[in-house]
Amino acid sequence: MGVKGFVEGGIASVIAGCSTHPLDLIKVRMQLQGETQHSNLRPALAFHPTSVHAPPHRPAKAGPIAVGVKLVQQEGVAALFSGVSATILRQLLYSTTRMGLYEVLKEKWSEPNSAGGTTMPLTRKIAAGLMAGGIGAAVGNPADVSMVRMQADGRLPPAQRRNYKSVVDAITRMVKDEGVTSLWRGSSLTINRAMLVTASQLASYDQFKEMILERGVMGDGLGTHVTASFAAGFVAAVTSNPVDVIKTRVMNMKVEPGAAPPYSGALDCAMKTVRAEGPMALYKGFVPTISRQGPFTVVLFVTLEQVRKLLKDF
Numbered sequence: 001m002g003v004k005g006f007v008e009g010g011i012a013s014v015i016a017g018c019s020t021h022p023l024d025l026i027k028v029r030m031q032l033q034g035e036t037q038h039s040n041l042r043p044a045l046a047f048h049p050t051s052v053h054a055p056p057h058r059p060a061k062a063g064p065i066a067v068g069v070k071l072v073q074q075e076g077v078a079a080l081f082s083g084v085s086a087t088i089l090r091q092l093l094y095s096t097t098r099m100g101l102y103e104v105l106k107e108k109w110s111e112p113n114s115a116g117g118t119t120m121p122l123t124r125k126i127a128a129g130l131m132a133g134g135i136g137a138a139v140g141n142p143a144d145v146s147m148v149r150m151q152a153d154g155r156l157p158p159a160q161r162r163n164y165k166s167v168v169d170a171i172t173r174m175v176k177d178e179g180v181t182s183l184w185r186g187s188s189l190t191i192n193r194a195m196l197v198t199a200s201q202l203a204s205y206d207q208f209k210e211m212i213l214e215r216g217v218m219g220d221g222l223g224t225h226v227t228a229s230f231a232a233g234f235v236a237a238v239t240s241n242p243v244d245v246i247k248t249r250v251m252n253m254k255v256e257p258g259a260a261p262p263y264s265g266a267l268d269c270a271m272k273t274v275r276a277e278g279p280m281a282l283y284k285g286f287v288p289t290i291s292r293q294g295p296f297t298v299v300l301f302v303t304l305e306q307v308r309k310l311l312k313d314f
Helices: 002-019 021-031 041-045 064-075 077-081 084-109 122-155 167-178 180-184 187-214 222-252 266-277 279-283 286-310
Strands: none
Touching (some): 021 286, 064 122, 084 167, 122 167, 122 187, 122 222, 167 180, 187 222, 222 279
16 A cells, blocks of 8 residues: 555545535534633632622524524635635645555555455454554644634634634744644644544444445445445544544633633643533534534545545556
8 A cells, every 4th residue: 555545545635624624614613612701710710708600601502504604794705714724734744644554554454354355353443543543643733723723713803813824824823922832732632533533434434334345235336435434424523522622622722921821731621611511512513513524524435435446556
């Protein structure tokens, strides 16, 4: 497989990422809903014998369609592709790495079967996905941070917006203003999420595809690829959404010079989110997540299968 697997995975990932970018942007905006009500909990929790703090008012949360319509009304249609340059870079770094490594590991860990082909147990598929996802996320984290910030920028008051011009501008300014380490802010979450997504997405796609072919439900064509990929997308969305919510909030937090950050880390963010908004806040944005993860996974694997056919003689 070698370099070919990386090229095939990279092409499919960029096409899938760009085509579903608006859905990803809406997901990020929804995951940040309600955050301003509890990002500064420390002062409110300080003991004060003469004051009583009423529970914070929780405004109704808008759904994905409402969020998308409001976004277009306030920021224009072009805003649906805010941060798309970061998405492209992220797919080139993160997805190309994870897709290529998964194929390399799958080739090494597969065993001959009685039909003359090869098989790979589900446990090995999951292990390959975990490993490939973790390495890919570490490589692509700077682009991931940039993408989250660029997608979230429009929800801030004009005076507080970062107004990054491109992913290169975002990375340059982060290094200048916040240090090189800011490029790996939330990297532990990114890596954990990527391990879960890659293991559930790639391993389940291969598993669903094998089951469909072995049972003769459909042949190795478009119907099988779409069915297996949509099922894989659902599994990946359910598995990764809680980590994705926390990752988005940690990456997007604005740290003022000399001031304590809104969250001290992933666990602190998770606790504050659950305390202020309830446990189901960890599945905030799930509808756009599955709405994006389903089409993304379908486009990813259908494109990948077609790219493999085109490049099979190379």
